[in-house]
Amino acid sequence: xxxxxxxxxxxxxxxxxxxxxxxxxxxxxxxxxxxxxxxxxxxxxxxxxxxxxxxxxxxxxxxxxxxxxxxxxxxxxxxxxxxxxxxxxxxxxxxxxxxxxxxxxxxxxxxxxxxxxxxxxxxxxxxxxxxxxxxxxxxxxxxxxxxxxxxxxxxxxxxxxxxxxxxxxxxxxxxxxxxxxxxxxxxxxxxxxxxxxxxxxxxxxxxxxxxxxxxxxxxxxx
Numbered sequence: 001x002x003x004x005x006x007x008x009x010x011x012x013x014x015x016x017x018x019x020x021x022x023x024x025x026x027x028x029x030x031x032x033x034x035x036x037x038x039x040x041x042x043x044x045x046x047x048x049x050x051x052x053x054x055x056x057x058x059x060x061x062x063x064x065x066x067x068x069x070x071x072x073x074x075x076x077x078x079x080x081x082x083x084x085x086x087x088x089x090x091x092x093x094x095x096x097x098x099x100x101x102x103x104x105x106x107x108x109x110x111x112x113x114x115x116x117x118x119x120x121x122x123x124x125x126x127x128x129x130x131x132x133x134x135x136x137x138x139x140x141x142x143x144x145x146x147x148x149x150x151x152x153x154x155x156x157x158x159x160x161x162x163x164x165x166x167x168x169x170x171x172x173x174x175x176x177x178x179x180x181x182x183x184x185x186x187x188x189x190x191x192x193x194x195x196x197x198x199x200x201x202x203x204x205x206x207x208x209x210x211x212x213x214x215x216x217x218x219x220x221x222x
Contacts, residue, residue: 006120007043015048028126030188033181035121039159042121050177070214073183078145079206087155087164090147091115091132094169098145104171106138114169124158129191133170135180142172142179148200148209165201166191 009027013020024041026032033047080097084090095114099107113134117123124130130153145168152163168187172180191197196212203209 005045007045007048009041009043012043012048016052030125030131030185031181033184035117035123036157036159037121038157051181070210073142074144074146074210074213076206076210078143079209080145080147081206082147082149082167083151084149085151085153087118087130087153088115090149090153090164090167091118091169094132094145094147094167098143098169098171101143101145101171103141103143103173104139106136109136109138110134110171122157124156124164125188126158126160126162127192127194128158128162128165128197129168129188130156130158130164130166131168131170131184131187133172133180133184135172135174135176137174139171139173142170142176142183144171144183145169146209146213148203166197 007015009020009023012032013023016023023032027034027041027043032043033051034041034043036042078097078101080093082090082093084093091114092111095111096107098104099110104110113136114132117134118132122130123132147167147169149165149167152165153167154163156164158164168191170180170183170187172183190213199212200209203212
């Protein structure tokens with residue numbers, strides 16, 4: 001298989017020697033690096049190999065999630081209130097905002113790679129949430145921007161057909177694979193809380209939204 005081959009659930013299940021249902025559940029929970037083309041899960045072979053290596057090498061990720069310290073990766077200035085109906089506009093606005101962080105050294109590359117990845121695989125994970133994410137050599141440390149949309153973004157093609165309203169954009173250094181997966185999984189699990197999602201959508205300003213996200217970032221997600 002070529003280095004960047006895109007794999008199906010069936011192929012990943014065979015590769016990992018687990019059931020297809022297990023792969024599907026891991027993808028839904030954000031525990032396995034994945035994305036969607038339309039409504040179908042797809043996986044990059046290189047990312048699956050890295051995920052396996054992290055687990056087999058001792059377990060930084062396999063011992064469930066360590067706490068994500070919100071103040072280290074997000075600030076109120078990187079929380080945007082949006083009203084774009086199209087995901088391209090949403091992604092470009094968030095990429096521009098994320099690029100204001102000192103960790104991001106090449107804003108054009110960030111925007112280009114975010115759009116390229118979204119064309120390849122939808123980052124919508126259901127429940128009105130999308131988590132666009134990239135690892136780049138031009139990013140020095142993991143950083144996050146959050147978008148809260150006042151209107152439905154209908155073209156993310158989520159599996160559950162629930163229009164996206166919350167967008168978490170993650171940029172990481174290329175060598176931060178474990179931290180990158182940890183952060184993806186943290187937000188995926190954290191935002192399963194319906195009350196939290198509702199509170200974020202009703203937040204009056206960025207400080208209020210930040211306080212909601214940081215309120216219990218020190219816990220371990222099981």
